[in-house]
C-alpha cells in the first residue's frame with residue numbers, strides 16, 4: 001500500500017530532522033522536499049519557490065507582524081502592568097487567582113486578533129513575568145496560556161473561519177457570529193479547570209494579593225481603561241466599517257504607540273526594541289509558515305490527506321460515528337499540519353461527507369475550529385508550542401505536557417458542541433442582519 | 439589576521455543592516471495600510487496598496503531571517519542537544535547547520551531561476567499595482583542569500599572553532615528565567 | 616502517467632465539477648495511461664500561480680481565469696471587456712473569434728489550450744437602488760483589477776480594493792457598497808445579508824481556460840491526444856450548459872435571499888453601453904492589431 005509507505009517516510013524524516021534540532025521551518029522544507037522527490041516527477045525546486053513566494057507575500061498575512069508589534073509595544077510600556085493591576089483585584093478572589101488573567105486576557109485580545117500566535121505573544125508577554133513573580137506553578141502559567149490563546153481562532157475575527165467559509169462557500173459573517181458563544185463557553189471551561197486544580201493541587205502556593213475593598217477594586221479598574229480603549233478602537237474600526245480585519249491591525253499599532261506616548265514610556269529605545277523584536281518574531285513565524293506551505297503542497301501532490309479522507313468516506317458511518325472519526329482524523333492530521341492547511345487539503349472530500357450526513361455546515365465550522373485549536377498545542381508541530389518555546393526557553397516536551405489538560409478540555413468542548421449544537425447555531429440564526437443593515 | 443577581521447565586520451554589518459531593512463519594511467506595511475484607509479475615507483484611490491504591503495511582508499520576513507538566526511529567534515527542538523555531552527552536541531549541531539545550510543542554498547539556487555524567469559517571462563503582478571514581479575522577488579532572493587551566508591558562517595565557525603555564534607536575545611532571555 | 620491538475624475554485628463549483636468529469640473521461644478514455652487528478656479550492660496552487668505553474672512544468676495541466684493576467688497581455692482580457700459580449704451566445708461567438716489568437720499567444724508561452732468554460736454573466740450589485748449612472752456617484756465599489764477600477768472611475772464610483780475572502784465582511788460593515796460580479800458570487804457569499812439590488816446588466820462573461828504544458832503535450836501519443844481533445848470538447852459543452860443552468864439557479868437564490876433581481880432601467884443600460892464603448896476602445900488600444908482583428912471577427916459573426 002503506497003499510502004502507508006508515504007506516511008512512514010514522512011514521519012521518519014520529520015522526526016529525524018525535528019528531533020535532532022534542525023530549525024522547524026527548514027525541517028519542514030526538508031521533509032516536503034523528500035516527499036516530492038520520491039513520490040512525484042515534478043520539478044521540486046520550482047514548486048518550492050512558487051509556493052513559498054505566494055505564502056510569504058500575502059496581504060492577509062500582514063496583520064500578523066502588526067499585531068505582534070502591538071504586543072511588543074504594550075509589553076515595553078506600563079500598559080501590561082496596568083492591565084494586570086486592573087484585572088488582578090477581580091481575579092485574585094477567584095479560586096485559581098491570577099492565572100485567570102491569562103484566560104480573560106486571551107479572550108479579550110481574541111476579539112482583536114484573528115490569529116492564535118498573535119494572541120499568545122501579546123498576552124504572554126504581559127502575563128508570564130507577572131505570574132512568575134507571584135510564584136504560580138509554571139506548568140499552569142504556560143498551559144493555560146497555550147490553550148486560551150487558541151481562542152484567537154474561535155472568537156471573531158478569525159483567519160481559520162475566513163478560510164473555512166471561503167472553501168465551503170458559507171457566509172463568513174454567520175461563521176463569525178457562530179464563534180462567539182462557543183469561544184466564551186470554552187473560556188469558562190478553562191477557568192473552571194484552573195479553579196478546580198488550584199483547590200486540588202498541593203504545589204499551588206502563590207504569593208497572596210493584598211486584600212481590597214470593592215471601592216478599591218473599582219478604582220483600580222481605571223488601569224484597564226487604556227487597554228479597553230485600545231481594544232474598542234481596534235474592534236470598533238472593524239465593526240463600524242472603517243477598516244477590514246487586516247487593516248484593523250494598523251489601528252492596534254498606532255493605538256499602542258499613542259497610549260505608550262501618553263504614558264511617557266515611549267522612547268527611541270523602546271520604539272526600536274519593539275520594532276526589531278516584532279521583526280524577528282514575525283520572521284520566525286514566517287519561516288515556519290513558509291515551510292508549512294511547502295509541506296502541505298508536497299502532501300497535496302502525494303494525495304495523502306485526500307486518500308485518508310476518501311478511506312473514511314467508504315466506511316458509511318452514522319452522524320455521531322462520522323464526527324468521532326473526523327475528530328480523531330483531524331487530531332492526527334493536526335499533529336503534523338497547521339490548521340489552515342488541513343482544512344484546505346481535506347475539505348474537498350470532507351464537505352460532501354458532512355453534507356450527506358445532514359450536519360449543519362456553520363456548526364461544523366465551529367467543530368473544525370476546535371480541532372484546529374487542538375492542533376495548535378499538539379506536538380510535534382504545534383504553533384503555540386513553538387511560539388511559547390521562543391518566549392520561555394522551555395523544552396517542547398514541557399510545554400506540550402503543560403498544555404495537555406487544555407487539549408483534553410477542547411475534546412470535552414467537542415462533546416459539549418455535539419450535545420448542545422445551539423451554542424454555535426443560535427446566534428447566527430437569530431442575529432441575522434436585516435437586509436441593508438450594518 | 440586583518441583580512442579575517444575585516445570579513446567578520448563586513449558580515450556582521452550585513453546581518454544587522456538587512457535586519458534594519460526588514461524593520462523598515464514592517465514600518466512600510468504600516469504606512470501602506472494607513473494610507474490606503476485614509477485614501478478610502480477621503481474619497482481618494484490608492485491602487486495596489488495591498489499588493490505593495492504583500493511585497494513588503496515578504497521582504498520583511500526574508501531580510502530578517504539572518505538577524506533572527508543570529509539572535510536565536512528561530513525555533514528548534516533542543517531536547518536531544520540538551521541531553522547529550524559537549525562532544526555529541528557539537529556533532530549534532532554540525533548536522534543541523536549542515537542541513538540548514540543545504541536547504542538555504544538549495545532555496546537560493548531555485549530562487550535565482552524563479553526571479554530570472556519572472557524577468558524573462560515579463561511576469562507582471564495581476565493586481566492593480568502592475569509591478570514587474572522580479573523586483574520584489576529579488577528582495578526575497580537577497581534575504582535568502584544573506585540567510586544562507588549566515589548559516590554557512592555559523593557552520594564554518596562550528597567546524598573550525600568548535601562553536602556557532604548564535605547569541606540569544608537578552609530580552610527574549612528575560613522571558614525565559 | 617499522473618497529471619495533477621490545480622483548480623482555483625471550491626470542489627462544488629460547476630467549473631470544478633466539469634474539470635473532475637473531464638479528468639475521469641481522460642483517465643478512462645486513455646485506459647489509465649494518463650490519469651488526471653484534480654486539486655480544487657486552490658489546494659495545490661492558488662489561482663494566481665496556476666498559469667505560471669503549468670508554463671514552467673510544475674504541473675502538466677491546470678485551470679485559470681485568464682483575464683486575471685491582462686496586465687501581462689491585454690489579449691487575455693478579451694472576455695472581460697465590459698459590454699462587448701453580453702449573452703451566452705455572444706460570449707460563444709467572441710470565444711470562437713478569439714480562439715486562434717489566444718492559442719497563438721499561449722503557444723508562445725509554452726501552453727496548449729484545451730477548452731474553456733464561461734462564468735455566468737456579470738451583473739451589478741448595489742446596497743441602494745440605482746437607475747442611472749448619476750445615481751452611482753460616490754458609491755464605494757469593490758474593484759479587483761484595473762478594468763473594474765476603470766469602470767468605477769467612468770461611472771463616478773469610488774473603487775475600493777477588497778480581497779475575495781473579505782467580501783462578505785466588507786459589505787456587512789460598509790467598507791464597500793457595490794460590486795460587479797456574477798450572480799454566482801453573490802449567491803455563494805450570501806451578499807443579500809448586506810446588499811439589496813442585483814441588476815442583470817450582463818456586462819461580460821469571463822472564462823476559465825484549461826491549459827496543458829506544451830512540452831508535456833508534445834509527448835502524448837496521437838491516440839491519447841485524440842481522447843483528451845474529445846473529452847475537452849465534451850467538457851466545454853457540459854460546462855457551458857452548467858453555466859446557463861447555474862445562472863438561473865443563482866438568480867433565483869438571490870431572489871429567495873430577499874434581493875431585488877431585475878434588468879437595469881433603459882436609461883442605465885444606455886449609459887452603460889456608452890461606457891462599454893469607451894472601455895472597448897481603450898482595450899483595443901492596449902491589445903493592438905490582434906485585439907482589433909478579434910473584435911472585427913466577433914462583430915462580423917454577430918451580424919450573420
Ligand code: NA
Nearest residue numbers: 113152155157
Ligand atoms: Na479572533
Ligand code: NA
Nearest residue numbers: 334335375381
Ligand atoms: Na499540532
